[in-house]
Amino acid sequence: MILRDDALDALPVRAALPALNDALDGHGAAVLAAPPGTGKTTLVPLALAGLLGEGPARRVVVAEPRRIAARAAARRMAWLLGERTGEAIGYTVRGERVVGRRTRVEVVTTGVLLQRLQRDQELTGVDVVLLDECHERHLDADTSAAFLWDVRETLRPDLRLVAASATTDTSGWAGLLGGAPVVEARGAAFGVEVVWAPPAGAVRPPHGMRVDPALLSHVASVVRRALTERSGDVLCFLPGVGEIARVAGLLGAPDGVDVLQVHGRAPAAVQDAVLAPGARRRVVLATSVAESSLTVPGVRVVVDSGLAREPRVDHARGLSALATVRASRAAGRQRAGRAGREAPGTVYRCWAEAEDARLPLFPAPEIKVADLASFALQAACWGDPQASGLALLDRPPAGAMAAARELLTAIGAVDTAGRATERGGRLARLGLHPRLGRALLDGAASVGVERAAEVVALLSEEAPREYGDDLAAALRAARRGGDAYSGRWRAEVRRLRAVAAQDVSRPPGPLSPAAEEGDVEGLVGLVVALAFPERLAKADGGSYLMVSGTRAETGRGTGLRGAPWLAVAVADRPVGQVHARVQLAAVVDEDVARLAAGVLLRERDEVRWADGDVVARRVERLGAVELAVRPLRNADASLVRGALVEGLRQEGLRLLRWSPETDALRQRLAFVRLRVGDPWPDVDDASLHARVDEWLEPELSRARRRADLGRIDAGQALGRLLPWASGEAGRLDELAPERITVPSGSRIRIDYADPQRPVLAVKLQEMFGLQESPRVAGAPLVVHLLSPAGRPAAVTSDLASFWRDGYRAVRSELRGRYPKHPWPEDPAGAEATRHTNARLSR
Incomplete structure (x- = not known):
């Protein structure tokens, strides 16, 4: 091990190490506030592990919110020690583990840490856990912090915890960790000039995953302007992979400039190139991963689109996806700071200065806006189904938790009390969303482990747009290979195949006919349906009706159009549209729908008022979708009565027989009620509907259809509402x-x-x-x-x-x-x- 002392000494956080050690020695937990570039991610773990020649030897786990950040942090620390990863420094991310016998610092993703905690709550052999980038408020990080504090309070008082944040908004974390001391490290950032560069013309606000192409064209023009006006590398922040590709296409290949794309799905070679100094000038197009998790050397200019991606759930439609939003002011500060890491820099902000004050202060915590199924399963497996005893900065919304528990109950992950079942424990160990875990395990038993793993891997990470909206065609494209996505897909298939083989508790049954015949469409559809049973959709009048009750439409020119049934994996709701829009789906048939969503299958008698009369049917439904309908004879009298009451509500009390004398009686009663009040009854429509039981019985209970209502004498029935018991009824002719x-x-x-x-x-x-x-x-x-x-x-x-x-x-x-x-x-x-x-x- 050869320490690179010059590089280590240049990291400003070194000055804060004594205070951090004192905080951990005295309290056992600390909050470290250190701006990006100070070394909190790389120097601090080395010091805590005793790898700098000072302090006792400890085993340290560093939790990062993203795989790319975990790999980068491990490589940087190994470089500072003059080693390769896998020696003193290792890392573990989904599908990849580089750890050796000498490893003292292991960098993991927060998802990996959660799985490790579920398997071994004591974290045997671990002395310190550092949760990095806590300010980003990712759900896995919040959950990990809650579990770790629980472990420290109940099982491991010797376990040391550090919550590291790139902002000074640390009071919440300090309180959460039992009043932990806050240690601040000063940054060595240089001044950053702000250039406001709003678009000249109108730009439509983002909606769902959509970003106005006019804004992306403007961002590309601002990057060209920055290359002309400033020196140094340019780091451009964009919300997602699609927007990065679009801007890269608009930029083309500027003379003497390399255009690089960095995001969680970028090939490892590209990620390495971004994180190392370049021989030529560079434009780095990045998602928010580069805000604080990664250091990109050589950057003197930042171009900020002002957009970010956050998870959103539409509980009314049963849809969840990433949504494009305006980036918070905190994110804007983080992004701008990237331009002043090594020298004075410039940030070009692609919005007007007047808009800046209207931006949200901080990004929305994921626990407030995301799908909580994985969180609810983690909490249930931890032994706290309601998450009421967990130390969380924000409580999970009740509605989102109820929706999550409903899903987990439907797939057998929790029992009716919310406690994790044995199956729920297996699903939690897979490192997948519970939906995809269910699809993998149950799909493996129907179509085989290999085929189930292939489809679930396809659903785990968004496929390139050129793969299309038909998941069967997308699977064929991934199998053919030839692009970076296909390589990542194959690696994930291998991982899923391994975990499925361990967790499928029974030997796979006979393959479905589709799988035996090699029917790609059939096997894809079945696995997708197992993952998203409530999004099974039946063709219905030019659109599709999902089992959840949401209506959806397919895009123009799609091969999915006209299929009798679809298993929808991804859908959104376009601006100004009532119906959802199918983005990714597979063709299925009714047999697959019945198999995958069997828990939602119901047969019941339905008696309702429709088309002006009582309609009695025996209906077999899959959620909101009608599968079979038969006329119902001798329908239950109470159901018929309810339908007739609904008919009176919809069409009015004139369905009864009203003579001129009855109309006059109702008017006289209304007059007496107005002049005298009680005990005289209200006789407006709403009041009469509310008292149907008092004045329309027994005639209503004997009625079976609309014509029977027309034979009920409304005048005779109204007479029952008069105050006979008090004797006041006899005064009607006197009062009116x-x-x-x-x-x-x-x-x-x-x-x-x-x-x-x-x-x-x-x-x-x-x-x-x-x-x-x-x-x-x-x-x-x-x-x-x-x-x-x-x-x-x-x-x-x-x-x-x-x-x-x-x-x-x-x-x-x-x-x-x-x-x-x-x-x-x-x-x-x-x-x-x-x-x-x-x-x-x-």
Whole structure:
């Protein structure tokens, strides 16, 4: 071992090592805040392990959020010691382990650490765990921290914990680790000039995985501008692999400049080239992996697109995917800092300065926005199904945890109480999402380990866009090989084949007919369906209806269009669209759907109101999808009654038989309720619906169809709501009489259509001699005074005032038109009559 002292001494974090050791000696845990480039990822583990010639020898595990960062950190530490990885420094990532007998520092991904903790909660032989890049708030890192603190509190008080963050927002982590001391290391960053470079034209905001091509064209132009205006390598941040490829295509091959693409799926040779100084000037197009996890030497300029990718779950549609979002201000600071690591630098921000203040302060913690199925399974296997006892910075949302437990219960990973089953423990050990673990284990028993591993490997990592949206075709393309993705796919197939062979608890049964015949489409569809049973979709009226109830459409020109059934692996919802859009799927048939989603298969009697009448059917359903329907005779009476009540709600109470007298009774009751209140009933539609049991029985229970409703006498039924028990019902004619006797002796009907203003329409001459307007239940009637021909002549609720002020004008207008009728000058003192002058003179 030959220490590279010059390089080690140049790392600023070295000055913080005494304080860090004191914190660990005194408390056993510490929070280390150190900006990128200070050496927190590489120097600190070496010091803690005693590999710098000071301190006791310890075994240290460093947890990184990404595979590329884990490999890079291990290689850098090995270089600082003058060794190769696998000696004092090793690493373990999914599908790759480089560790030797002398290894004292092992760099792992947080996913690997979680699996190790589930197998050995005491972490036997490990003295220190350093959780790196805690500020990124990845779910696996949060979960690892919670488990480690639990281990330290209950099993291993000697286990030392360090939470390392590239930001100074450390109070939460300090509190989580029992009030751990915070040790800050000062960075040696140089000044970074900010250049605001917003697009000249309008750019559509990101939605789902979509980024406006106009923005990517603008980013490419800003990179060209930076190459012209500044010296040094250019690091450009973009949200994902697709955008990196698009910008690389737009840049082409600038003279004297190498364009490199770095992301989690980049070939190892490219990753190594990015992390080493280049012979020529370079443009490095990177995802957020380069914010703080990796050091890219030679960078003097950063071009920031301002976008990032975060997981999102649409629980209403049962869809989960990465979404493109505006990067937080914290991420912007991290990105800009990359330009000032080795010398003064410049950051070109592809948005307006005024927008910056509106950006979120920090990225959303994954536990708040991600699919929690893996987290819920980890918590269940840890013995805390509700995650209530775990030390977490943010509590998991109740809705997301409920959805996760529902999925885990459906695949047999947890029991009804949420406790992990033996099968759940096996799924947790696979290092896969529980969906994919289920597909691997159950698929291996149906189509064989090799074929199941191939399809699950295809689902584990997004295939190149040129592979298309048909997963069967994508599998053929991966098998043919010839690109970087195919190489990674083969490595993952080997890993999955090994773990499946260990965990398939029973010998594989006979292959399905599709597998025996080598039907790629059939075997892919079955494995996809096992992973995403609720996304099985049946063709239905030009679109597809998923078992979950979500509607989806296939893209134009796809080979999937027209298939009777699809097993959908990936779908999103385009801007302005109601239906989801299928991005990756495989063709299946109904037999596969029944097999894969059997737990969702139900047969039940359905009686509902549809197309204006009661429809009774026996329906076999796979979730929301109808498989078979038969007419149902002698349907359960309570179901029929419920359908009839729904029909009354949808189409209204006019489905009953209403006579004019019944309408009048309802109006009178509404008037009395308004004037008197209890015990008189409300008779509006909503109130009558709420009291169906009281006034429509027993007629409703005997009804079976729409026609039977039409034979129910609504008036007789309404009578049941009157307050008979209190004796008040007998006062209805007193409080709201149907008719009232006017001065002429006629009995005139009162119109209660408006319960606020009941109306008495009567000929003017029949009201002579009446000094005040008639009243019912204390309310004055609105009197419509009619001409001898029955036409409205005046309206008043104050008859005395009308006789005094309004009658003269009416008399002047109508006396000549109706000379045979009396028109006295003093109507208040005249005798009321129904007759003409001729009749009166007899």
